[in-house]
Amino acid sequence: MKSFFEAHIWPQRGRLYRLGYLWVRDRSLTEDMLQNVFEKSFGRQTELQDHPNLTGWLVSSLKNEILMHFRQTKKLESLEGLEELRMEESVSEDTKDSVRQVMNLVKTLPLRQQEIFHLREVEGMSYEEITEYLDISLDQVKVNLHRARKSIRERMPNQKSTK
Numbered sequence: 001m002k003s004f005f006e007a008h009i010w011p012q013r014g015r016l017y018r019l020g021y022l023w024v025r026d027r028s029l030t031e032d033m034l035q036n037v038f039e040k041s042f043g044r045q046t047e048l049q050d051h052p053n054l055t056g057w058l059v060s061s062l063k064n065e066i067l068m069h070f071r072q073t074k075k076l077e078s079l080e081g082l083e084e085l086r087m088e089e090s091v092s093e094d095t096k097d098s099v100r101q102v103m104n105l106v107k108t109l110p111l112r113q114q115e116i117f118h119l120r121e122v123e124g125m126s127y128e129e130i131t132e133y134l135d136i137s138l139d140q141v142k143v144n145l146h147r148a149r150k151s152i153r154e155r156m157p158n159q160k161s162t163k
Contacts, residue, residue: 004045009038012058015123015133020062022118023111033065056135105152113148120145 013034020030040061041048051057106117119125119133120141130141 004049005038005042008054009041009045009048009058012055013038016058016062018123019059019115019118020066022114023063023066029069033062033069036065037061053132053135055133059133060135101156102152105155106148108155109148109151113144113151116141116144117148117152 016037017030017034020033021027024030024033037058041058048054048057106114109117115134116130119130120127125133127138127141130136131138134141
């Protein structure tokens with residue numbers, strides 16, 4: 001029989017890693033911070049079993065770990081250096097360029113909009129999942145996603161129509 005950690009916390013490692021990487025843009029640092037979160041959550045399994053928003057707790061813990069690291073190192077990182085997206089070879093160069101442009105524009109958005117855009121458009125999460133994941137209201141999700149999309153649309157270079 002699986003432990004609470006194996007059944008409920010460990011399966012979220014992929015999403016937590018991607019979100020942590022979105023914040024710090026450093027693979028090894030993200031892995032270290034995620035390891036710290038897993039160590040804390042492993043030690044608090046009994047307490048976390050009754051937590052009303054386990055995912056929100058994990059996200060908050062990861063964010064706190066990252067902030068604590070930056071405070072200790074007295075180093076605030078910008079959200080630059082997004083690695084190239086891995087795309088299948090069948091995708092056209094125009095499509096790859098468009099995706100790169102969108103991802104570069106996403107990096108210029110406020111952090112909350114980046115998070116919500118990433119969770120919705122990259123991770124494919126529903127609005128309700130995002131509200132639970134970030135522990136914010138549905139209205140905040142909708143407003144921030146709308147603003148992110150609008151900002152990207154307005155700043156996207158004109159594309160050739162392929163109708």
